[in-house]
Amino acid sequence: MDAALANRLAASVRSADPDRYFSALFAPAGLRPLLFVLYAFNAEVARVAETVREPMLGAIRLEWWRETAEGASKGAPRHHDVAQGLCALFAETAIALADMEALIAARAFDSSADRFADFAALDAYLDSTSGALMRLAARILGGRPELTKDAGLAYGLTGVLRALPFHSGRHKLYLPLDLLSALHVTPEEFFHLAQNDDRLAAAIRQTAIRARDHFLAARAAPRPGAALAAVLPAALVPVYLRKLGRNVPIHRRQMALLSAAMRRKL
Numbered sequence: 001m002d003a004a005l006a007n008r009l010a011a012s013v014r015s016a017d018p019d020r021y022f023s024a025l026f027a028p029a030g031l032r033p034l035l036f037v038l039y040a041f042n043a044e045v046a047r048v049a050e051t052v053r054e055p056m057l058g059a060i061r062l063e064w065w066r067e068t069a070e071g072a073s074k075g076a077p078r079h080h081d082v083a084q085g086l087c088a089l090f091a092e093t094a095i096a097l098a099d100m101e102a103l104i105a106a107r108a109f110d111s112s113a114d115r116f117a118d119f120a121a122l123d124a125y126l127d128s129t130s131g132a133l134m135r136l137a138a139r140i141l142g143g144r145p146e147l148t149k150d151a152g153l154a155y156g157l158t159g160v161l162r163a164l165p166f167h168s169g170r171h172k173l174y175l176p177l178d179l180l181s182a183l184h185v186t187p188e189e190f191f192h193l194a195q196n197d198d199r200l201a202a203a204i205r206q207t208a209i210r211a212r213d214h215f216l217a218a219r220a221a222p223r224p225g226a227a228l229a230a231v232l233p234a235a236l237v238p239v240y241l242r243k244l245g246r247n248v249p250i251h252r253r254q255m256a257l258l259s260a261a262m263r264r265k266l
Contacts, residue, residue, distance in 0.1 A: 001088040006033035016043040023232035026261045037085035049110030058111025073097040116176045126156030143227020150218035151234035157211035219266045235260035
């Protein structure tokens with residue numbers, strides 16, 4: 001991969017996904033461009049649902065990315081920075097087309113009218129998105145992908161909470177139906193709950209507890225070793241949970257990442 005392409009991909013990740021951008025800076029210099037390819041691809045497929053109003057349009061755009069990844073896997077990339085980067089990623093690592101297709105398939109939920117029945121279903125979705133991304137990053141770094149599971153779930157659940165206002169605005173529900181049912185709230189009611197409603201606070205609290213539990217499990221796991229940069233985004237979970245509903249300045253996030261990197265563990 002040439003330096004100009006690598007720099008453009010790094011810049012796009014810094015803009016779209018600063019948590020993973022700054023985490024990648026703790027990876028060996030020679031592997032960072034490959035992480036930026038992975039994260040840039042993820043940013044593209046993750047934002048599909050934000051740009052469409054109909055599930056069919058989302059499916060069409062995701063299929064465009066699947067075809068883009070397929071072309072790159074065959075050494076015939078489209079004229080797009082992420083496609084060019086994928087070509088290098090496939091050539092230089094053990095990442096396969098099936099890995100990219102799985103990330104794309106998981107994102108079909110985002111632009112659909114589907115909902116999660118329970119936390120098990122939500123966890124499965126998060127494991128196939130946030131978790132899968134950490135596992136692929138760990139493979140690029142030569143680490144142990146199996147050590148990333150709890151970190152991926154912790155970061156994913158926290159992301160769901162942080163994005164609640166945005167998703168509620170587009171009437172997309174990520175919290176499980178059985179949680180809302182236990183709180184005697186229908187999905188449509190949930191979208192219109194006041195910020196000071198006790199039922200909203202209870203839903204957030206129960207989800208935050210699960211995120212915290214996964215974070216503590218990730219912290220108690222063996223040190224990630226070579227996969228450290230892959231799991232580093234999860235080091236932000238305690239910061240984000242303390243500041244839910246408020247912006248966390250970039251310097252505060254950078255300090256949390258640096259602290260975890262110096263400890264060599266979450």
